[in-house]
Amino acid sequence: MIVDERMVTFIHSLETENSEILETIEKEALETFVPIIRKEMQSFLKVLLSIQKPLKILEVGTAVGFSALLMSEYAPEGCTITTIEKYEKRIPIARENFKRAGKEEVITLLEGDALEILKGLQESYDFIFMDAAKAQYIYYMPEVIRLLGKGGILVSDNVLQDGDIIESRFAVERRNRTIHSRMREYLYALKHEERLLTSIIPLGDGVAVSVKQ
Numbered sequence: 735m736i737v738d739e740r741m742v743t744f745i746h747s748l749e750t751e752n753s754e755i756l757e758t759i760e761k762e763a764l765e766t767f768v769p770i771i772r773k774e775m776q777s778f779l780k781v782l783l784s785i786q787k788p789l790k791i792l793e794v795g796t797a798v799g800f801s802a803l804l805m806s807e808y809a810p811e812g813c814t815i816t817t818i819e820k821y822e823k824r825i826p827i828a829r830e831n832f833k834r835a836g837k838e839e840v841i842t843l844l845e846g847d848a849l850e851i852l853k854g855l856q857e858s859y860d861f862i863f864m865d866a867a868k869a870q871y872i873y874y875m876p877e878v879i880r881l882l883g884k885g886g887i888l889v890s891d892n893v894l895q896d897g898d899i900i901e902s903r904f905a906v907e908r909r910n911r912t913i914h915s916r917m918r919e920y921l922y923a924l925k926h927e928e929r930l931l932t933s934i935i936p937l938g939d940g941v942a943v944s945v946k947q
């Protein structure tokens with residue numbers, strides 16, 4: 735946890751409930767150990783969507799569809815969401831969840847490896863939410879910048895690696911070292927990419943918000 739645990743508990747205590755379907759899907763996801771966005775990230779996305787009012791959203795990392803459904807509730811009428819997932823066990827659950835929420839027409843699930851799918855996409859998006867394999871973000875970046883429209887927002891979740899990001903490579907567990915070095919590379923690239931303006935925020939597990947200039 736990168737923020738004081740008591741502070742997180744306090745902020746959580748102020749959160750209001752989501753819609754019934756979101757509450758149900760969140761509960762089911764947590765019970766089955768499916769990783770989904772945390773409460774503070776949920777609020778943050780809602781606020782960003784209310785400011786940006788995107789008509790086209792792209793999400794990398796669907797899991798069981800929780801964040802896609804949350805975004806669909808806070809994006810303006812007429813907004814469509816495309817979301818990418820490669821894990822076969824989660825894909826049918828996500829599809830079923832979109833159906834339960836009556837959002838099959840709004841959310842399109844693309845099945846397969848994110849990098850391959852991103853390379854094949856041609857449309858432009860107003861808002862991209864990156865929430866897949868952290869070590870791959872650096873490879874998704876050129877495609878994501880290509881797909882982001884002018885003034886579009888890129889939100890990259892889990893960028894501070896539970897605080898490990900500030901440690902030296904040797905202080906990080908061996909199995910996390912690849913993510914550690916690639917995430918540092920990604921954050922540097924985001925901050926030094928002249929087409930983007932980026933703010934890195936210690937919220938949840940760390941979030942980077944970038945605007946395409």
Ligand SMILES: C[S@@+](CC[C@H](N)C(=O)[O-])C[C@H]1O[C@@H](n2cnc3c(N)ncnc32)[C@H](O)[C@@H]1O
Pocket residue numbers: 769770771794795796797798799800801802818819820821824846847848849865866867870
């Ligand atoms: C943190 S979960 C996404 C949670 C979801 N955004 C939510 O909050 O409801 C990350 C997901 O990315 C998927 N993923 C990881 N690597 C991927 C890849 N290369 N291509 C497509 N999906 C990938 C995983 O299978 C996992 O379900």
